[in-house]
Amino acid sequence: MKIQVLGSGCPTCEKLYKITRQAVEQMGLPDQVEYIKDIQQILNMGLMSSPVLAVNGKPALVGFIPKIEEIKKAIQKSISQ
């Protein structure tokens, strides 16, 4: 599974990256969280808001910092799909 945080490098994005890493760790997943600062990659996904949490290349949460529980739920949802 590919878990990515995409952002412009702003404080909000850094925070999402940190929370996502915690979420992945707490869920006991072996995956690394990838942090992408290239804005063009956000645009290539068709998005303009940052930060973005993407699972397997698909945006799961866009444009705000969610609570850690929401991140877990979003990852869970993507696994089950």
Next chain:
Amino acid sequence: MNFFYPIQVLADWLVYTLFKLTPNSLVGGSINFFIYDVIKIFLLLAVIIFIVSIIRSYLPPEKIRTILARKNQYTSNVIASLLGIITPFCSCSAIPLFLGFIQAGVPLGTTFSFLVASPMINEVALILLLGLFGWKIALIYIISGLVIAVLSGTIIGKLKVENLVEPFVFQSIANGNMEMPKMSTKERLTYAKNYTLDILKKVWPYILIGIGIGAWIHGYVPTDFLAKYAGSGKWYGVPLAVVIGIPLYSNAAGVIPLVSALTEKGVSMGTTLAFMMSVTALSLPEFMILKKVMKLKLIFLFAGIVGIGIMFTGYLFNFILK
């Protein structure tokens, strides 16, 4: 009937009955003014930001882009400016918005209309204007802001300055048809609640300080004290207000309560409007970030056109609202 009357009753009770301060005294008047304004503004902020966030969850920038890419240029400048009102804006979102719009085929002029309206007509500024100046001034601000946004976009569109945008911007085509993750009603409400709390957390110290200094000025500075320096008869008031406003962007929430007190002391309304527009629409950090995607000349052009629009508004209302 004044909608805020109960708050005045509460403020009066707190200050004159509970704290036992004398009405009409300087201290009593200032503290009463402070408590009334603080309660009123925070109530308005909480309610209105919550409502706007719900609307916004249905209209993210990705959807706005799809709307703008389809319309013809003249209507789309108007729609871009209107949609700019509900879109939150921070300088760190300027680049992805700019690239996303241009790469999806939104015209440069329309993109600029959006970039002007989005920070200038934001809900925090509007609530403060509404709460501290009344609905007429808030409405004048919205309408002038929209006119400036539409005209600046139209002028930049007519000038055909695409060559002043960094060439790499046009080298990619953004994927315009991405499916956004779906949100349930409950998720929208949670998003709106969190967003409202985030904004309140961010702006409350500025607002308290702004209203605090404002209350002090209200009580202690003689009326018309500033009329000599910044009344409507002074030609340099407006351009000076615009220049001072440029570096103050991040403090818009604190600046507005402060200017509302200054207006009471003789700063003319047009000058005040010009100042607030400059604070919100012309932001130094945003210009510095935009440098990554466009040539300096285009930034100057953009700032110049918007600046002239703001000054025109300032002079116009100094003339009308004498």
